[in-house]
Amino acid sequence: MTGVDNDVASVRSGLETEFVVNGERVVFEGGDESGFTVIEADVSMTGDRAEDGEHMPILFAQVKGGMPGVVCVAVRDGMLLLARHWRFATDSYEWEFPRSMGMKGLTAGAVAEEELLRETGVRASSRRILQSVHADSCKLRDSIAVVELTVDGPASPAGADADAVDAATADADVTVAGDTDSRLVWLSEEEIEEMIAAGDIMDCITLAAYLIWKTQRSAE
Structure with missing residues (x-):
């Protein structure tokens, strides 16, 4: 599968949140006109709620490359x-x-x-x-x-x-x-x-x- 530009992940990790997006990868890419894509983000946490070495896979979808x-x-x-x-x-x-x-x-x-x-x-x-x-x-x-x-x-x-x-x-x-x-x-x-x-x-x-x-x- 093709990867997702990690520049996106780095920008999103700059938001004021305890969640840090370490990277993203495409896990499914449809062949239809909508460009339906499922992405897995590798997410970890900072602050008091964080556990050493804990990473969470978060799945979400987008169409047309996330185009508005x-x-x-x-x-x-x-x-x-x-x-x-x-x-x-x-x-x-x-x-x-x-x-x-x-x-x-x-x-x-x-x-x-x-x-x-x-x-x-x-x-x-x-x-x-x-x-x-x-x-x-x-x-x-x-x-x-x-x-x-x-x-x-x-x-x-x-x-x-x-x-x-x-x-x-x-x-x-x-x-x-x-x-x-x-x-x-x-x-x-x-x-x-x-x-x-x-x-x-x-x-x-x-x-x-x-x-x-x-x-x-x-x-x-």
Whole structure:
């Protein structure tokens, strides 16, 4: 297996913590587009809790080499765009904000615009980064930018006509081009919060992004 640059470990060991990362190595590297990788860190402790010679193997995963990802909060006249996808990892349909694992050479804002257009057919007129989050700070090396994207005028995802998109608010039956297992729908805050209360939105990145978006909007 290939190794991981120990410069990363040395930088991380400079943080104010009792944990010291002595080195890292790749223990699994997938061949898919996401570049899914499992890394084992050799960790020891300092201070009163340390035991002589004790080293702990800590496993975590990353995708796209740890490249920052984005989650897209698309807003049109106060309505937010959700996508429903089949997720093999959970063996279920999940309602989510569109998101991307990142694209080499592009800023987070540019990635968000590109992903929104690619996944939904919707073009943003402006964007702003609200905050960054970690999906799982224990087992994933990631940083995900929460990006608000403003959409002006009628939004017709994936070539659907405007009437079909408006109807989707009720029945969530707009099919994403090229993907018969996906749906798009514009929803109000009230509708999204009803879905959250009912347990119909379980994706933690979407839940965190919605909370950040609403909290910042309320503060403005």
